Amino acid sequence: MMNMRLSSPANDYPWVARPLIASAPMLNIATAKLAVAVSSARGIGFIAGGYDLSGLEAQLIEAKHLTNGANFQDSHLRQGPRETPVLPVGVGFLNWGASLEIALPLIQKYRPCAIWLFAPKTGVSDLLPWVQAVRSELPYGIKIWVQVCCLQDAVESTERLQPDVLVVQGCDAGGHGFARSASIVTLLPEVLDQLKSRESSLPQDIRKPFVVAAGGISDGRGLAAAMILGADGCAMGTRFLASPEAQIARGYQNEILRASDGGVSTVRSTVYDKVRGIYDWPAKYDGRGLINRSYEDIVNHEVTEAQNRRLYEAEKLKGDNGWGPNGRMTTYAGTGVGLIRAVMPAAQIVTAIRQEAMERFQRPIQSARL
C-alpha cells in the first residue's frame, strides 16, 4: 500500500483548492450539512463521529444525499470509471471512545474521503489497529488524518502511523486539546524541523505527511501565518460555529459573535466536560470555552461538582438564555472568537479566507507598515 499513497491533496482530493482549508469534526456541531458545504467550496469538511458514533450513519446518509445535489464533478469523486464514488467529506473520531468495529463497516459502506483520528486513550499506539484496518480493508484511497497537540506525538504518529495528514493543534483552539500546550507559532516550526531532521533515518518510501495547522486560525491572516510557519493548510473549528450550516443553538452562536478578547474571555478547563457527565477524556486533555458560571462557581468554590452538574441540567431548560457569561451552557470556543463578527455561509467562509490569505502574501511587507 505504502507506495500507492500520494503526497499532494491536489491528487488525493481533486476537488480541493490551495491552500487547503478543513472544517474540524466538532462534536454535535459538525454535521453533514456543514461538511458538504465546506467541501463544495473546495475545502474538506469533516463530520463528527465523536466517541459513541451513535449518529454517524444518519450523517453519512445525509452527506451522500447532499453531495449528489451539490456541484461536484463526477470525475473528482471516482478513482476510475468503474469505481464507486468517494464521499467528498471526512469523518472525525474521538479515539478514546470510538469503536473500530462500528466505524469500519460504516466507512466501507459510505466511503468518506478521509478519517481524522484524535485523542487515543493511552497513546499513539492505540491508533495502530485503526490505521492497519483502514489501509488493508478499505483500499479505495481513503486518507488518514491524525491530530496531535505536541512534538512527541507528532513524531511518534508520523513514524508509527504514517498518516497522510498531520493536524498540528495549538493551544488557541476551542474545545479539546492538551491542557499544557504551545500555540502553532512555536509548535508548527518545531514539528516540521523535527520531521525533516529525522527524514534521512527513515525508509525512503515513508513520505512526510501533509501538515495542517489548527488552533486560533479564524481568518486569512491566521491561515497566512500558518503557511509562513510551514503549514500546508489549516483546519478551523470556532470560525464555522458562525455559519448557518453548523448545528448549534442560537444562544451559543450569539455568544461566538458577542465575545471578544479570547485569551481572557475563554479558559482551558475540564469543568465543561464534568458538568455534562463526561469523564473519559484522557488526563492530558481539557477544553477551551467561554468563561461562564459553570467555571466561575467551581474555581470560586461556590458549588460542589455534583451541584454544578445539577445546575447545568437545570440550565438546559432555559433554552437560548442558558448561554452567556451568567449562563451555564458549555460554549467551547477558541481564542480567535473575537475575530468572528458575523454569521456567514460555510462555503463563503472557505472562499473568503482562502482569498484573504493569498492577498496577504501579495503585499506582505507593506502590510507590516515598515
Add this chain to the structure above:
Amino acid sequence: MMNMRLSSPANDYPWVARPLIASAPMLNIATAKLAVAVSSARGIGFIAGGYDLSGLEAQLIEAKHLTNGANFQDSHLRQGPRETPVLPVGVGFLNWGASLEIALPLIQKYRPCAIWLFAPKTGVSDLLPWVQAVRSELPYGIKIWVQVCCLQDAVESTERLQPDVLVVQGCDAGGHGFARSASIVTLLPEVLDQLKSRESSLPQDIRKPFVVAAGGISDGRGLAAAMILGADGCAMGTRFLASPEAQIARGYQNEILRASDGGVSTVRSTVYDKVRGIYDWPAKYDGRGLINRSYEDIVNHEVTEAQNRRLYEAEKLKGDNGWGPNGRMTTYAGTGVGLIRAVMPAAQIVTAIRQEAMERFQRPIQSARL
C-alpha cells in the same frame, strides 16, 4: 508634545533596520552588554530595570561605555549637533514595583532611547504619571513602549497613554504575562482591528502606535508570521538567553539548549515567583518556565509552600546542577525553547532572524509546499 511624535522607528531610531527586532528587558538577565549588542546589530536592546531599580545606574553607565566603543554613527544618536547623544538602548520597568522618583533622574542623566512599561499594579492608569513625567520632563525624543497581554489593555493603553510602541505579548512567552492569554495568532489581529476601528473616533493627532509582537518568536519564521499577522516588528526574550551576552548561569543556558516540545515541557505558574519570595506581581500574572521539582512537588502536594521555598534556597548551593527537570532553580522560558539549539552572539541572532524573516517572504507560497 503630541505633534512632535514620530510614527516610524526609521526616524525615531535611525540606527534601526527593518523589520524591528528588540530584546526584551528580562529581569537579572538583560544587562547593558546584551542590550548594546542587540542595538549594534540595528535592533533595539533593553536593559532590565526590574521592580527595584537597584542595579540600573550601573547598567546605564556600562551601556554608555559600551556604546562609545561600538560602531554607532554619531549622527544617529544626536537629534541635533548640540544635543547630548541618546543612549541607543531602552530600559524596561516592572511597574508594579518600580519607583518613578528613582527612575526619572536616571533616565534624564543617561538618556536611553526608550522606556518599556509593563505590569502596573492596578491597571493602565497607574502608568499615566510615568508617561506624563517622561513626556514633560524629558523632551529629548525618548519613546514610550507599553507591553500588554490582552485586547482591553491594548485599547486602553493606546487611548490613554498614546505609547509610541505597543508590545503585544502572547501566551507562548517565557517569564511573566497573563495567566489567561491568547497567542499572537489571535491577539495581534484582534488588537489591530480594534485600534483601526476606533481610529476615526479619536483626535487626529493621536497616531496609531507601532506594534511589536512578543511571545513565542524564536526565529525568522516566527517574526515573519508576526509580520503577516500585522506586526511591525518583534521582541524576543528566550532566544537571547542563548547568547553569550545574556547574564545567565550556565546551568540555565544549558536547559534552554536541551529542552524541546515547549508546550509540554514548560508551564505557566506562580510557583516560580513564590519559591523566590516574590509575592507582589498583580493577580492576573504568572510566569512560564521549564517544569522542574519546584513545580512538580507543589502540584503533587509533596511539599508546603514554605518547604518549597527552603528547598529552593538549598538548591542554590548546587550551582549549575540546580537546573534541569530534577532541579529547583527557576528556568523561565517560552514555548519556543525547542527551536533554540545553539548559543549565538546576540548581534548575530538579530541579523540572522531579520534575514530569515525576509527570505520567508520571498518564497511564501513555495515554502508551504502547495
